[in-house]
Amino acid sequence: MLAAIGVTTIEDLFDAVPSSHRFPKLDLPAPLSEMEVTAELSAMAEANDHAGDFAIFRGAGAYHHFIPSALGHIVSRGEFLTAYTPYQPEISQGTLQAIFEYQSMMCSLTGMDAANASHYDGATSLAEAVTVALEAGRGKRKKIILSPAINPQYRAVVRTYHQGRELKIAGDSGRADISDLVEMLDDQTAMLAVQYPNYFGQVDDLNKLAEKVHAAGALLVLVVNPLALGLLKSPGELGADIVVGEGQPLGISLSFGGPYLGFFACRTEYVRKIAGRIVGETLDQDGRRAFVMTLRPREQDIRRDKASSNICTNQGLMSLTAAIYLSLMGKHGMRKVAELCYHKAHYAAHQIDLLLGFRVDTSKPFFHEFVVKCPRPVAELNALLVEKGILGGIDLGVDYPHLKDHMLIAVTEMNSKAEIDALVDALKETIQ
Amino acid sequence: MSEPLIYDIGSPGRQGATLPVCDVPITPIPSELVRANLDLPEVSELQVVRHFTRLSSLNYSIDKGFYPLGSCTMKYNPKVNEDMARLAGFAQLHPLVDNEGAQGALALMYQLQQWLAEISGFKAVSLAPAAGAQGEFAGILMIRKYHLDRGDTKRTKILIPNSAHGTNPATVTMAGFVAVELPADANGDVDLKALREACDDTVAGMMITVPNTLGLFESHILEVVNAVHDCGGLMYMDGANMNALMGVVKPGELGFDVMHYNLHKTFSTPHGGGGPGSGPVGVGEKLVPFLPGPVVTISEEATGDEEAPLYAMTMPPKSIGRLKAFYGNFGMHVRAFTYIAINGDQGIKDITRHAVLNANYIRVKLQDTYKIPYNRACGHEFVLEGHFEGVENIHALDISKRLMDYGFHPPTNYFPLIVPEALMIEPTESEDKSTLDGFIDTMKKIAAEAHENPDLLRSAPHTAPVSRLDEVRAAKQLVLCCRPIPEQGG
Numbered sequence: 054m055l056a057a058i059g060v061t062t063i064e065d066l067f068d069a070v071p072s073s074h075r076f077p078k079l080d081l082p083a084p085l086s087e088m089e090v091t092a093e094l095s096a097m098a099e100a101n102d103h104a105g106d107f108a109i110f111r112g113a114g115a116y117h118h119f120i121p122s123a124l125g126h127i128v129s130r131g132e133f134l135t136a137y138t139p140y141q142p143e144i145s146q147g148t149l150q151a152i153f154e155y156q157s158m159m160c161s162l163t164g165m166d167a168a169n170a171s172h173y174d175g176a177t178s179l180a181e182a183v184t185v186a187l188e189a190g191r192g193k194r195k196k197i198i199l200s201p202a203i204n205p206q207y208r209a210v211v212r213t214y215h216q217g218r219e220l221k222i223a224g225d226s227g228r229a230d231i232s233d234l235v236e237m238l239d240d241q242t243a244m245l246a247v248q249y250p251n252y253f254g255q256v257d258d259l260n261k262l263a264e265k266v267h268a269a270g271a272l273l274v275l276v277v278n279p280l281a282l283g284l285l286k287s288p289g290e291l292g293a294d295i296v297v298g299e300g301q302p303l304g305i306s307l308s309f310g311g312p313y314l315g316f317f318a319c320r321t322e323y324v325r326k327i328a329g330r331i332v333g334e335t336l337d338q339d340g341r342r343a344f345v346m347t348l349r350p351r352e353q354d355i356r357r358d359k360a361s362s363n364i365c366t367n368q369g370l371m372s373l374t375a376a377i378y379l380s381l382m383g384k385h386g387m388r389k390v391a392e393l394c395y396h397k398a399h400y401a402a403h404q405i406d407l408l409l410g411f412r413v414d415t416s417k418p419f420f421h422e423f424v425v426k427c428p429r430p431v432a433e434l435n436a437l438l439v440e441k442g443i444l445g446g447i448d449l450g451v452d453y454p455h456l457k458d459h460m461l462i463a464v465t466e467m468n469s470k471a472e473i474d475a476l477v478d479a480l481k482e483t484i485q
Numbered sequence: 486m487s488e489p490l491i492y493d494i495g496s497p498g499r500q501g502a503t504l505p506v507c508d509v510p511i512t513p514i515p516s517e518l519v520r521a522n523l524d525l526p527e528v529s530e531l532q533v534v535r536h537f538t539r540l541s542s543l544n545y546s547i548d549k550g551f552y553p554l555g556s557c558t559m560k561y562n563p564k565v566n567e568d569m570a571r572l573a574g575f576a577q578l579h580p581l582v583d584n585e586g587a588q589g590a591l592a593l594m595y596q597l598q599q600w601l602a603e604i605s606g607f608k609a610v611s612l613a614p615a616a617g618a619q620g621e622f623a624g625i626l627m628i629r630k631y632h633l634d635r636g637d638t639k640r641t642k643i644l645i646p647n648s649a650h651g652t653n654p655a656t657v658t659m660a661g662f663v664a665v666e667l668p669a670d671a672n673g674d675v676d677l678k679a680l681r682e683a684c685d686d687t688v689a690g691m692m693i694t695v696p697n698t699l700g701l702f703e704s705h706i707l708e709v710v711n712a713v714h715d716c717g718g719l720m721y722m723d724g725a726n727m728n729a730l731m732g733v734v735k736p737g738e739l740g741f742d743v744m745h746y747n748l749h750k751t752f753s754t755p756h757g758g759g760g761p762g763s764g765p766v767g768v769g770e771k772l773v774p775f776l777p778g779p780v781v782t783i784s785e786e787a788t789g790d791e792e793a794p795l796y797a798m799t800m801p802p803k804s805i806g807r808l809k810a811f812y813g814n815f816g817m818h819v820r821a822f823t824y825i826a827i828n829g830d831q832g833i834k835d836i837t838r839h840a841v842l843n844a845n846y847i848r849v850k851l852q853d854t855y856k857i858p859y860n861r862a863c864g865h866e867f868v869l870e871g872h873f874e875g876v877e878n879i880h881a882l883d884i885s886k887r888l889m890d891y892g893f894h895p896p897t898n899y900f901p902l903i904v905p906e907a908l909m910i911e912p913t914e915s916e917d918k919s920t921l922d923g924f925i926d927t928m929k930k931i932a933a934e935a936h937e938n939p940d941l942l943r944s945a946p947h948t949a950p951v952s953r954l955d956e957v958r959a960a961k962q963l964v965l966c967c968r969p970i971p972e973q974g975g
Binding site: 054055057058059060063064065066067068069070071074075076077079080081082083084085086087090091093094095096097098099100101102103104105109111113114115117119121123125126127129130131132133134135136137138139140141142143144145146147148150151152153154156157158160161162166167168170171173174175176177204206207209210212213214216217218256282283284285286287290299306307308309310311312313324330331332333334335336337338339341342343345347348349353354355356357358359360361362363364365366367368369370371373376377379380381382383384385386387388389390392393395396397399400403418435439444447466469470473 | 487488490491492495498499500501502504505507508509510511512514515517518519520521523524525526527528530533534536537538540541542543544545546547548549552554557559562565567568569570571572573574575576577578579580581582583586587588589590592593600603604606615616617618619621622626629630650651652654655656657658659660661662663664701702703704706707731732733734735738739749755756757758759760761762763777805806807808809810811812813814815816817819822823825826827828829830831832833834838839841842845846849850861862885886889894895898900918946949950951952953954955956958959960963964965966967968
């Protein structure tokens with residue numbers, strides 16, 4: 054091969070690199086065999102407190118759910134795993150149809166008209182929703198209202214994304230509830246966003262909200278848990294314009310926070326404004342139904358500096374995962390799993406509320422997460438729970454100073470009655 | 486032959502996964518909270534498995550054959566990477582576990598930060614960005630914050646060569662800057678004269694891909710870096726093409742201030758049909774305080790030889806902030822870690838050498854059949870023109886579609902924009918000579934067909950699951966869901 058190219062050594066191919074900097078020393082370890090690497094990584098993996106060994110009552114944006122066996126087998130197929138973005142549709146119909154079906158199922162769950170092929174995660178989906186709302190406001194409306202009961206990390210990501218743009222963020226600095234947020238609406242407001250169920254697990258009454266937001270000429274954006282939508286009223290029924298959220302509960306493993314799935318769905322009028330890939334149905338030259346990425350002129354590779362987002366990839370494999378999960382669970386399984394979460398969380402909340410010194414916030418209905426006021430600092434409680442193989446809820450006081458000594462507990466279908474009872478017993482012991 | 490939609494399979498009442506009976510007392514659910522209907526498939530497990538298996542067979546993939554898709558680095562994705570990411574201790578680790586309960590994951594991330602920094606000569610690395618485009622965005626936000634932090638508010642422009650990836654100008658706009666495009670000179674390099682004229686105190690920085698998107702290493706890279714530094718700007722390197730540089734040159738040593746890596750390209754984490762990616766950023770001294778967070782640091786040094794240090798998540802002091810929830814795409818970090826550990830120092834160097842050798846071999850073998858603008862030693866990829874003198878109406882697209890008939894994935898089409906009918910070819914190091922020769926012979930055969938029977942190209946592909954698609958129809962008569970969504974409130 055070298056002779057064909059006309060050089061003597063491979064090194065000759067790098068003459069354009071400044072000789073002063075060419076071929077530096079590379080201080081990396083010596084190569085290891087697959088066997089050695091497997092042993093090393095297995096040891097690292099086992100050094101973690103994971104759900105294989107612990108009862109998990111921690112949520113706050115990432116949830117431990119059952120993943121049917123068939124799912125892993127399908128997603129691991131090299132035909133899905135090692136394909137690129139379906140820019141050549143003739144030989145990518147598998148990926149394209151799977152995305153189309155994913156979009157369809159997300160529309161069903163959210164009650165929206167259209168969904169894109171996904172964003173990086175729930176937080177970045179919200180940041181992209183802000184961009185759409187600002188565009189829908191034709192650049193004249195430069196204020197957005199965020200509920201303080203939206204995941205604090207999501208609100209942080211919105212700030213990161215929009216730090217280079219002129220944007221006023223209102224609503225989330227204090228303890229505003231829905232009616233306080235409505236008070237902040239004005240003719241400068243591009244959107245109002247609330248989380249459903251909110252970060253504290255509560256299901257706020259959103260029935261009249263859309264009307265008020267629309268009266269001010271703004272968009273209503275809901276940040277939702279898709280698994281809760283197996284049971285709860287759909288965002289479409291509530292009048293939302295854009296629905297975003299974290300798709301991780303739909304069959305995606307916890308994986309220390311990623312890769313996850315940011316879903317994005319909206320009403321028809323905003324389809325041409327949304328960022329990211331979208332798959333549509335069409336025909337091939339022989340009249341057969343086929344799928345293709347569509348509305349491409351919105352995207353960065355064509356529109357370049359006029360594009361509203363630089364997003365290039367989608368979470369392809371994760372949207373496939375969600376599509377398979379939603380297919381396996383289906384209409385009935387989604388309802389059942391959501392009900393299991395609901396009942397188990399309510400059982401746990403009731404049992405914990407009976408403990409001396411622990412108080413569950415029952416001021417609003419909740420789904421599968423709830424707030425407990427604790428008699429001791431949450432960090433102390435969690436340290437004691439870890440010793441019993443239990444991962445307790447997060448300490449809300451870190452992000453919400455007024456919620457010092459409040460724990461956010463998540464319960465899913467994975468928590469058996471025995472696990473819940475063990476949690477209750479362990480909490481009881483901490484005050485004895 | 487087409488596969489029905491999942492919604493059109495199955496029958497009422499079916500469910501593909503089983504769930505346990507509720508083992509706690511039932512709590513009544515307020516009816517006003519409950520949704521009216523839920524239109525999801527009703528299919529058995531076997532139906533789901535067959536449906537998606539049949540869909541998978543409609544895809545081309547690296548596991549199936551040669552995938553010379555320029556700028557995408559479609560190398561083999563070792564299977565062990567997948568097993569490592571699926572270890573229970575990683576896959577079932579909650580992201581909000583306390584640092585003490587995540588020492589294994591943190592140790593892995595810390596080590597990966599160090600390795601990536603070493604490979605490209607940077608001071609520090611953050612694994613936070615979820616993809617290359619997010620890494621770019623992080624880089625430009627860091628440049629922005631660096632200038633603002635010094636009280637320098639005049640800098641509004643970012644310079645970009647006209648051969649850049651589309652994400653570069655889009656990123657610049659997102660960060661609130663104006664993109665200024667620079668022309669290429671006759672040699673395919675950045676036009677130094679135009680660059681020097683553009684450099685003034687309104688320039689925040691420059692984004693450049695090395696090797697550039699023609700596959701060429703800039704002949705005057707140090708002059709480019711110096712010109713921008715001299716006017717007070719910072720240098721951003723798009724690291725999409727790192728597969729051409731490992732063990733050859735370290736961007737940090739060339740003077741670059743920030744760069745993103747594409748773990749799904751250079752470090753073999755799979756592309757997954759379009760993602761997830763992972764786009765860590767590396768920075769020089771000046772930008773370390775601005776890194777997106779959190780990053781992994783050592784909170785307590787190891788005391789003895791046996792003891793491991795204690796790792797913690799920390800937010801850099803002047804961080805541009807969080808880019809996503811949690812800490813980047815950890816599952817991709819595990820795969821990249823596995824890849825680097827198995828390859829080691831020698832293997833990482835060999836990757837680049839073989840990738841560059843393979844690209845040059847194809848380039849030389851095709852240079853008499855296809856026009857290759859800027860025909861000189863290339864990096865890991867090169868660009869040729871997909872049209873022929875004397876043959877009307879044959880385009881890069883036709884050659885691409887015809888390649889499908891021969892069992893190859895086409896190269897990247899129509900990019901970079903500065904080459905007419907561009908076909909960008911990147912073979913990667915994974916392929917052996919016989920695969921490359923097979924591709925070269927096919928490209929020559931297609932060139933002959935273009936002259937003898939051009940309709941064969943225009944009507945291709947002939948053997949793919951579907952023929953060419955009506956993309957105009959897709960955009961005009963928008964059908965984005967299996968079924969129309971029923972009116973709400975029913």
